Amino acid sequence: MTKSLKKTATVAVRSLVPGRPHHAQWMITRKCNYHCRGCNVWKEQDQRELSTEEIIRGLDILKDLGIVEIVLSGGNPLLREDAPEIIEYASNLFVTTVYDNGSMATKKIEALRNVDFVAISIDSLDEAKNDYIKAVPGAWKKAMKAVETLHNERISVSVTPTISQLNLYEIVGITNYFTQKGIPVWYCLYSFDQSEDKNQLFRIGKINDELIIRDDQAMVKLCDSLIEMKKKNRKILITTKLLNALRTLFLEGKRTWNCRALQNFLVIDHLGRIAGCHSHNFSGSIFDLPKLWNSENFNLLRKTYNKCKQCAYLCYIFYSLHGNPYGNLTLAKDQWKNVKLLFER
Ligand code: SF4
Numbered sequence: 001m002t003k004s005l006k007k008t009a010t011v012a013v014r015s016l017v018p019g020r021p022h023h024a025q026w027m028i029t030r031k032c033n034y035h036c037r038g039c040n041v042w043k044e045q046d047q048r049e050l051s052t053e054e055i056i057r058g059l060d061i062l063k064d065l066g067i068v069e070i071v072l073s074g075g076n077p078l079l080r081e082d083a084p085e086i087i088e089y090a091s092n093l094f095v096t097t098v099y100d101n102g103s104m105a106t107k108k109i110e111a112l113r114n115v116d117f118v119a120i121s122i123d124s125l126d127e128a129k130n131d132y133i134k135a136v137p138g139a140w141k142k143a144m145k146a147v148e149t150l151h152n153e154r155i156s157v158s159v160t161p162t163i164s165q166l167n168l169y170e171i172v173g174i175t176n177y178f179t180q181k182g183i184p185v186w187y188c189l190y191s192f193d194q195s196e197d198k199n200q201l202f203r204i205g206k207i208n209d210e211l212i213i214r215d216d217q218a219m220v221k222l223c224d225s226l227i228e229m230k231k232k233n234r235k236i237l238i239t240t241k242l243l244n245a246l247r248t249l250f251l252e253g254k255r256t257w258n259c260r261a262l263q264n265f266l267v268i269d270h271l272g273r274i275a276g277c278h279s280h281n282f283s284g285s286i287f288d289l290p291k292l293w294n295s296e297n298f299n300l301l302r303k304t305y306n307k308c309k310q311c312a313y314l315c316y317i318f319y320s321l322h323g324n325p326y327g328n329l330t331l332a333k334d335q336w337k338n339v340k341l342l343f344e345r
């Protein structure tokens with residue numbers, strides 16, 4: 001059996017085990033080389049991080065726990081010198097996504113060959129606007145170059161705009177531009193931290209008046225457009241279920257999902273601390289995760305998170321909606337080339 005089919009088979013088996021978390025987001029570094037206007041990470045950098053060996057040990061623990069899909073982010077995960085080793089190890093165990101702001105991917109190209117999704121952040125086709133949002137001159141050119149290079153190298157690159165008031169009206173255009181070139185598009189949604197937990201693990205979204213979505217009707221219209229476009233365009237990676245949830249949120253202010261933090265997903269920070277999401281305090285170390293997962297404390301936290309309505313980060317909504325084994329597997333079948341191979345044999 002080839003390496004990739006072996007991975008596919010073990011991932012498929014893990015997908016079907018109930019009562020396990022399927023998604024983990026590991027911010028493997030707090031270092032970042034950008035200054036995005038809607039982000040706190042760059043203001044609160046930390047030079048401390050786990051060693052390569054510790055991360056490898058943590059990845060094994062996540063695999064044993066049943067994690068199917070991992071997102072390596074930061075900061076910028078590619079700023080770590082050992083990023084190639086970490087990425088290779090993760091890619092052999094999980095459906096792996098690596099985030100980059102577009103500045104590093106071309107420098108680490110060999111490390112990205114086996115990654116399932118390399119997500120490059122581009123917020124506008126207008127160079128000046130993109131660079132304004134990122135607060136880094138030249139960001140757009142680098143990101144566009146990265147996407148082109150990775151695509152030409154047949155690496156699974158996707159573009160990930162963060163939807164905000166500044167680019168709301170051009171999301172359809174951005175989507176068409178990249179998907180017509182065969183490049184998939186996924187989205188983030190601008191959100192800012194409004195956690196009531198003063199010990200929240202770390203802050204990501206920074207409040208910024210220019211970015212807050214004020215035109216709710218346009219957001220509803222965008223959801224309608226993407227739902228329609230998805231019928232013919234398989235390169236739009238966001239799911240219809242997620243678009244419908246967003247549509248209702250912006251149309252009626254109603255949340256049609258319960259948060260499943262610490263059930264379907266968990267986050268790990270650069271020091272190996274785990275939490276349901278970044279907005280709450282950490283609840284232990286990744287190295288204690290096997291004994292914590294079924295603990296009374298974790299069960300109580302799950303109940304609290306289940307009722308929590310403090311954020312609208314798209315990835316958390318997505319994981320809350322798509323976490324059960326069946327949903328996970330169909331999602332993977334839809335979006336992950338290796339699972340398709342297994343199904344088609
Ligand atoms: S959004 Fe990403 S690239 Fe921008 S400052 Fe924050 S962590 Fe860095």
Ligand code: SF4
Nearest residue numbers: 259277279308311316
């Ligand atoms: S809704 Fe869920 S992901 Fe968002 S802050 Fe609450 S527990 Fe965290």
